[in-house]
Each structure stands twice: as structure tokens, then as C-alpha cells.
Amino acid sequence: MTALPKPRQPELKTALPGPKTKAIMERDSRHLSTSYMRPYPFVPERGEGVWLTDVDGNTMLDFFAGIAVSTTGHAHPHVVKAVQEQVTRFSHVCLTDYPQEITTSLAERLVAHIERPAEKWRVFFGNSGAEAVEAAVKLARNHTGRSHIISTLGSFHGRTYGAITLTGSKTKYKRGFGPLLPNVSHVPYPNPFRPPLGSTPETCGQAVLDHIELLFQTVIPADEVAAFIIEPMQGEGGYIVPPANFLPKLRELCDRHGILLIFDEVQAGMGRTGKMFSFQNFDVQPDIVTLAKGIASGLPISAMLAKESVMTWPVGSHGSTFGGNPVAAAAAHATLDLLEGVVKHPGCGESLMENAREVGAFILAEVRKMQPDFPFLGDVRGEGLFIGLEFVKPDGSPDGKLRDAASLAIFERGLLNLDCGEAVIRISPPLILTREEAATGLSIMREALATL
Ligand SMILES: Cc1ncc(COP(=O)(O)O)c(C=O)c1O
Structure with a gap:
């Protein structure tokens, strides 16, 4: 494998949702199953590594990997x-x-x-x-x-x-x-x-x-x-x-x-x-x-x-x-x-399993450091790149509404994320996520949480 992808920032070229996204979502709402959920407006066009670009050219950092699916990121050359x-x-x-x-x-x-x-x-x-x-x-x-x-x-x-x-x-x-x-x-x-x-x-x-x-x-x-x-x-x-x-x-x-x-x-x-x-x-x-x-x-x-x-x-x-x-x-x-680790991914140590362990431990520690600033982060838990952030009300009960607001605020800053449970945001990125990319995502989360 060659060229270690440089850590980038999300690039938002339009207000979200952009015009093409809006148009496809409108068509989607007419012809696809009424059972499909649409947590926020996002229509992917292509992906590379931990980045997904939507049909309007907005590039987002992927912290949910299509619900823990895109293990090796998007369009990994070895998989392709x-x-x-x-x-x-x-x-x-x-x-x-x-x-x-x-x-x-x-x-x-x-x-x-x-x-x-x-x-x-x-x-x-x-x-x-x-x-x-x-x-x-x-x-x-x-x-x-x-x-x-x-x-x-x-x-x-x-x-x-x-x-x-x-x-x-x-x-x-x-x-x-x-x-x-x-x-x-x-x-x-x-x-x-x-x-x-x-x-x-x-x-x-x-x-x-x-x-x-x-x-x-x-x-x-x-x-x-x-x-x-x-x-x-x-x-x-x-x-x-x-x-x-x-x-x-x-x-x-x-x-x-x-x-x-x-x-x-x-x-x-x-x-x-x-x-x-x-x-x-x-x-x-x-x-x-x-x-x-x-x-x-x-x-x-x-x-x-x-x-x-x-x-x-x-x-x-x-x-x-x-x-x-x-x-x-x-x-x-x-x-x-x-x-x-039969094939190495640049910047990810000996294997993606090792990378999941190391970058996951980094994210867990960093989010736990945020908890004193954001007391509504009642619990931060997980193992490797399987991490949950539970939002709570002052009395400790689950705060699903605040979680939904957080999820949207994080998305609007270019970080794809997904909810789960009653009041949890999951962090389940591709296992090729580097520490630098993780830090980029975490600073977006911090900025978004500060607006709540
Ligand atoms: C633990 C677990 N089992 C089974 C399933 C069902 O998988 P699928 O949607 O591929 O049928 C899921 C999907 O989220 C899951 O998380």
C-alpha cells in the first residue's frame, strides 16, 4: 500500500442539505418504502477511506461506517x-x-x-x-x-x-x-x-x-x-x-x-x-x-x-x-x-484490529476528558472502535431529545454519526481511522456539544 492519506477537515461547500441532496431526498420520499428512516439529510456520491462526499460535493468524516459495516473504509484499493x-x-x-x-x-x-x-x-x-x-x-x-x-x-x-x-x-x-x-x-x-x-x-x-x-x-x-x-x-x-x-x-x-x-x-x-x-x-x-x-x-x-x-x-x-x-x-x-495484518494499511500499525484497539482507547480517553465540560454526557463506554456516548438529564434519566439535537449539530459540522439505544450516539468508524482523523472528529464533536 502506498500514500498515507493526509488528515483533512470536512469540506462543506453548500448549506446542508445542498440542492442535489434535497432533490434526491424528495424523489426518494415518493418512491421508496415508507419504512425507511432518514435521520438527517445525506446522499452519498463517493467515498475514500474515512471520507464520504455527498452529491453536492460536501465531504464529511465518517464516524459510523454505514452502521459498523465499512471496516476498511470506503473504496479500499485492496478490497476494490x-x-x-x-x-x-x-x-x-x-x-x-x-x-x-x-x-x-x-x-x-x-x-x-x-x-x-x-x-x-x-x-x-x-x-x-x-x-x-x-x-x-x-x-x-x-x-x-x-x-x-x-x-x-x-x-x-x-x-x-x-x-x-x-x-x-x-x-x-x-x-x-x-x-x-x-x-x-x-x-x-x-x-x-x-x-x-x-x-x-x-x-x-x-x-x-x-x-x-x-x-x-x-x-x-x-x-x-x-x-x-x-x-x-x-x-x-x-x-x-x-x-x-x-x-x-x-x-x-x-x-x-x-x-x-x-x-x-x-x-x-x-x-x-x-x-x-x-x-x-x-x-x-x-x-x-x-x-x-x-x-x-x-x-x-x-x-x-x-x-x-x-x-x-x-x-x-x-x-x-x-x-x-x-x-x-x-x-x-x-x-x-x-x-x-496480512496486508498492512499505512498509518494503522500491524493490523486493523490493533488500530481499532489503539485509536478506540484514544477516543474513549478523549471523550471522557470532555465529560466535566458536558455533564449531560452521563456515560462514555466501549471497547476498541465500538463506543457509546449516553446523554442524560440532570436527574440521570436518558435524554433522547438532547441526543437527537447533538447528533444533528455534529452532522451539520461535517461528522457523520448515528444514534442508538434511547439516548446514545455511537462512534463506530471504519477501522482505518487514524489518531489524527479521530482527533479531527473529536474536535468537531466538542464544538457541536458546546452549542447545546
Ligand atoms: C447484532 C445484530 N444482529 C443482527 C442484525 C441484523 O442485520 P441485518 O440488518 O444485516 O439483517 C443487526 C443489524 O443491525 C445487528 O446489529
């Missing part, structure tokens, strides 16, 4: 080359029926990050996070012969029927869509900033585990539970990191009752937290893992990884026409090259 080369060979020959070396080797690379000496893993490829989650639930039911699935409040697992049933973040995903999947229950997520069940930051993990055991004694027969699905770090729910001992103890609980443990790594996985999978920040091993978003720098591919001993569904029982598409698989290989 891999895609171009594969598309000239072939772009589809249905993986469900015919093996393809590019997906065989991609599966080998993915399982290498999770396998242990006496524990082999297998991969099912899909196209989206929701499909990976559906596959995980189908496999868990098929393998165990049990039907019940337990999920968490605040979770997000996608928008297909199984996935919305599991989702526990907002009722808008469910209202008017029932009946949903039967035999799904939700338990609180151990959020140390807002400890559930009358617990404290220190005891919230144990409180959730006790609550699950209570449910097993009272309403859910444990021997009918196929799986527990959880985001090891919660994404849409507010970028929440659970207490360090929670997931290992949840593993023990699942083992006691013969329940499979599914980690949904769709948002936090693929190097974002400084480890390939976010659960690797804890001492725990799941039975099934779902991946999507950041796996291929924006090309659509997802994966459901399962222990070989668990992936026992019979031939022909599950598949996908497009799943494991070879062009997307080529992009995934190129993304892994950069994540693992």
Missing part, C-alpha cells in the same frame, strides 16, 4: 481489486449446490479465529445479519429438538420474523406484524450504567443470571430451551459492555441446562472491539456465532459459525441462492487480510 478480479471470473454459481474455493478458504479463515485443538467448527453463509440469526435459531432447534429461545431486552437481531421476535429493543419492530415466533422469552441485559432488577453495576450480571434461574423454576422449563442468544456487547440497544464475569457465568448456566449459547456478533464482531470477535474480550466460548455487517467492507455476506458437534442438520435442510456469493467472499478475504 479483490472484487474486480472475482467479478471478471464469475459472480454466481450457487454455493448451496456447488463448492467454490473462495468460500471454502473463507470458511477456513473464519473458523481459524475460533477453533480450539479438540473443537472443530463449520460455517453456513447467508447474505444479511438477520439470515445468519435465522440460521442459528433453526440449527439450535433442529440440533437440540427443543423449541424455546431466550433473548435479551435491548437486543437487536434483525427484521425477519424469527429475528424480530428475538429483538428486544423497540416495539416499533413488532407492532402490527404479529403473530411472531412462539416460545421466545426476553431477560434483561446486564447494563452496568443502568443496572436492571434493582441491582448495582457490580451485581447486575449475577442478578440477570438469578432471574433466568427463577424463570426456569416458574415459567420456562429449562429442558425445553434450545438456545440463549445474546450480543456479547449490545449494539442497537446502546453500545453496552457487560461486566467481565457475566458471559463466562452465562456459559456455565447454559451448560448446566444443556442449552446452546449463541453469540450475535453481527455488529460488534470483525475486529471492531480490537479482537476478531467481541466475545474474545472475555474468557468464554459459545456454540454458535453470527457474523455480517463488517465482514466484507460493505458487500453483502453473512456467516453462521457453529461447532461441528452442533451443526448436525441434514443435507438439504437449509440453504440460500445468493448466500456466500463469491464477489462478496472476495471482499471478505480482502477485509480479513487487513484485519489480520
Whole structure:
């Protein structure tokens, strides 16, 4: 790789939104699905690295990576080359029926990050996070012969029927869509900033585990539970990191009752937290893992990884026409090259995972330094480039209105950002973000927050 991109400032050539943006948004509002959200007016035209230029020529710094997807930034030359080369060979020959070396080797690379000496893993490829989650639930039911699935409040697992049933973040995903999947229950997520069940930051993990055991004694027969699905770090729910001992103890609980443990790594996985999978920040091993978003720098591919001993569904029982598409698989290989450091990105140390760890720690420390000046920043948390800023009212309750105002003020100064949870702004930039670019984004945030 050559030429280290020079840190730039956002360049705003028009008032936002510019005339072309306005015109496209108007057409968009007439012909696209009424379900699409438009948090602020932005219509991209092209991207380079951590910068996105809109159709009016306004260049913005990207602090959300298309919801934690653009791992290697926009139009990374290594990814572009891999895609171009594969598309000239072939772009589809249905993986469900015919093996393809590019997906065989991609599966080998993915399982290498999770396998242990006496524990082999297998991969099912899909196209989206929701499909990976559906596959995980189908496999868990098929393998165990049990039907019940337990999920968490605040979770997000996608928008297909199984996935919305599991989702526990907002009722808008469910209202008017029932009946949903039967035999799904939700338990609180151990959020140390807002400890559930009358617990404290220190005891919230144990409180959730006790609550699950209570449910097993009272309403859910444990021997009918196929799986527990959880985001090891919660994404849409507010970028929440659970207490360090929670997931290992949840593993023990699942083992006691013969329940499979599914980690949904769709948002936090693929190097974002400084480890390939976010659960690797804890001492725990799941039975099934779902991946999507950041796996291929924006090309659509997802994966459901399962222990070989668990992936026992019979031939022909599950598949996908497009799943494991070879062009997307080529992009995934190129993304892994950069994540693992097989290919180096200038200015990002040995690997993008290392960069995520280092630049993430820098951002976390810098935003925490801002907290005394902005007391409405009630909590600043995260791991690597998976960072959440929670806005609070003086009484400590979530301040969604102030968060919305902050998000807009930050955008208007040329920094693309995205909300999550009730009152959180997430910082989930491409993992190629340098410390200088991070500092540019932080000074924009500081300026915007000062106007609130
Ligand atoms: C943790 C998690 N799981 C699943 C999904 C669903 O992914 P997709 O939108 O690709 O279906 C998301 C999407 O935000 C997610 O964050």
C-alpha cells in the first residue's frame, strides 16, 4: 500500500442539505418504502477511506461506517481489486449446490479465529445479519429438538420474523406484524450504567443470571430451551459492555441446562472491539456465532459459525441462492487480510484490529476528558472502535431529545454519526481511522456539544 492519506477537515461547500441532496431526498420520499428512516439529510456520491462526499460535493468524516459495516473504509484499493478480479471470473454459481474455493478458504479463515485443538467448527453463509440469526435459531432447534429461545431486552437481531421476535429493543419492530415466533422469552441485559432488577453495576450480571434461574423454576422449563442468544456487547440497544464475569457465568448456566449459547456478533464482531470477535474480550466460548455487517467492507455476506458437534442438520435442510456469493467472499478475504495484518494499511500499525484497539482507547480517553465540560454526557463506554456516548438529564434519566439535537449539530459540522439505544450516539468508524482523523472528529464533536 502506498500514500498515507493526509488528515483533512470536512469540506462543506453548500448549506446542508445542498440542492442535489434535497432533490434526491424528495424523489426518494415518493418512491421508496415508507419504512425507511432518514435521520438527517445525506446522499452519498463517493467515498475514500474515512471520507464520504455527498452529491453536492460536501465531504464529511465518517464516524459510523454505514452502521459498523465499512471496516476498511470506503473504496479500499485492496478490497476494490479483490472484487474486480472475482467479478471478471464469475459472480454466481450457487454455493448451496456447488463448492467454490473462495468460500471454502473463507470458511477456513473464519473458523481459524475460533477453533480450539479438540473443537472443530463449520460455517453456513447467508447474505444479511438477520439470515445468519435465522440460521442459528433453526440449527439450535433442529440440533437440540427443543423449541424455546431466550433473548435479551435491548437486543437487536434483525427484521425477519424469527429475528424480530428475538429483538428486544423497540416495539416499533413488532407492532402490527404479529403473530411472531412462539416460545421466545426476553431477560434483561446486564447494563452496568443502568443496572436492571434493582441491582448495582457490580451485581447486575449475577442478578440477570438469578432471574433466568427463577424463570426456569416458574415459567420456562429449562429442558425445553434450545438456545440463549445474546450480543456479547449490545449494539442497537446502546453500545453496552457487560461486566467481565457475566458471559463466562452465562456459559456455565447454559451448560448446566444443556442449552446452546449463541453469540450475535453481527455488529460488534470483525475486529471492531480490537479482537476478531467481541466475545474474545472475555474468557468464554459459545456454540454458535453470527457474523455480517463488517465482514466484507460493505458487500453483502453473512456467516453462521457453529461447532461441528452442533451443526448436525441434514443435507438439504437449509440453504440460500445468493448466500456466500463469491464477489462478496472476495471482499471478505480482502477485509480479513487487513484485519489480520496480512496486508498492512499505512498509518494503522500491524493490523486493523490493533488500530481499532489503539485509536478506540484514544477516543474513549478523549471523550471522557470532555465529560466535566458536558455533564449531560452521563456515560462514555466501549471497547476498541465500538463506543457509546449516553446523554442524560440532570436527574440521570436518558435524554433522547438532547441526543437527537447533538447528533444533528455534529452532522451539520461535517461528522457523520448515528444514534442508538434511547439516548446514545455511537462512534463506530471504519477501522482505518487514524489518531489524527479521530482527533479531527473529536474536535468537531466538542464544538457541536458546546452549542447545546
Ligand atoms: C447484532 C445484530 N444482529 C443482527 C442484525 C441484523 O442485520 P441485518 O440488518 O444485516 O439483517 C443487526 C443489524 O443491525 C445487528 O446489529
